[in-house]
Amino acid sequence: MSETVKKFLYVNRKAPYGTIYALEALEVVLIGAAFDQDVSMAFLDDGVFQLVKGQSTDGIGVKNFSPTFRALGDYEVTKLFVEQESLDERGLTADDLQEITYEDEDDDWEEKPSIRIVSRSEMSDVMADQDVVLSF
């Protein structure tokens, strides 16, 4: 759709369901995928809660949108950076998070994890490497 390829980072720092930011951020990412940009997502602070597995929303009457994260690979959004310190502060480990994978077309379609757990310092580096940063 466009000649220019920029590095886009979508920054998620809020928990799901209490506010709409997590859901509407995901909607931007999915629509944005059509523009063939170099997309990454960052999950830090309360944003790490968005990726926790086992979400069940029947009791609150809102749509459970967590399965949508697993579709990101099909949209070629394969870089989900999750901050270690944010997990630690919240008593979470990698095991608490959903399994989100993509098929690497450059490696015989091997299934690989999209979630990359990084340190705070590495997250800073990721942020500093972007052309466009969208915060929700």
Add this chain to the structure above:
Amino acid sequence: MKFGIVVSEGPYTHQASDTAFNFAKAALENGHEVPRVFFYHDGVNVGTRLSIPPQDERNIQQQWTALGKEHNIDLVICIAAAQRRGLLDENEANRQGKDANNIADGFRISGLGQLIEMGIQTDRLMTFGD
């Protein structure tokens, strides 16, 4: 510089729209361009023509409409966020079988692609939210 601006919170309740407006004005007055402002989340509510703020307060919608006209700014309201929150233009109202529309002069409803396009086509993307 070409500045793209995102307003992602609603008028009056949050200062976001005011800060964005003041930033846009300063940028334009100092030789920069603001080709588009994209309204997302509750920011879509900036684009209703039905708001009646107190006489002695600024009228946020009218400010944006006027600035948009003066400087040829594309004021875009995200369709997905607008549908959720009941911000419609005439087309959308007819299409969805609603008995009214409420979009203000100078604003247009369009897709999220406009936000990404803005990111690609501008030099700096500014987000004003909460």
Add this chain to the structure above:
Amino acid sequence: MSTLHTVNKSPFSTQSLLSCLNHAKDGDAVLMIEDGVYGGAKGTGLADVVAGKAGSVSIFVLEGDIAARGIDPSRLIEGVTAVDYVGFVGLAAEHDRTQAWL
């Protein structure tokens, strides 16, 4: 390459300022706007944290927002500078990207 970070919430109500300062790199700028400007005042519980970072990161508050909130410029932390909207635009142009900490 550097970033202009904006922080718009009071540091006493959310973690945004702290998180921003934890992620800002040397040479970046942090601009406190709206309720975020309370983070620029002397004598608060996190004034030391802000002052500490002011060596490697340029820290600013938006003039209009401190005036609105009755914060006299003399009450700003050493090393924190007030700028107006023109200054805000200048900072956004000078740094390669802007990141909002909402």
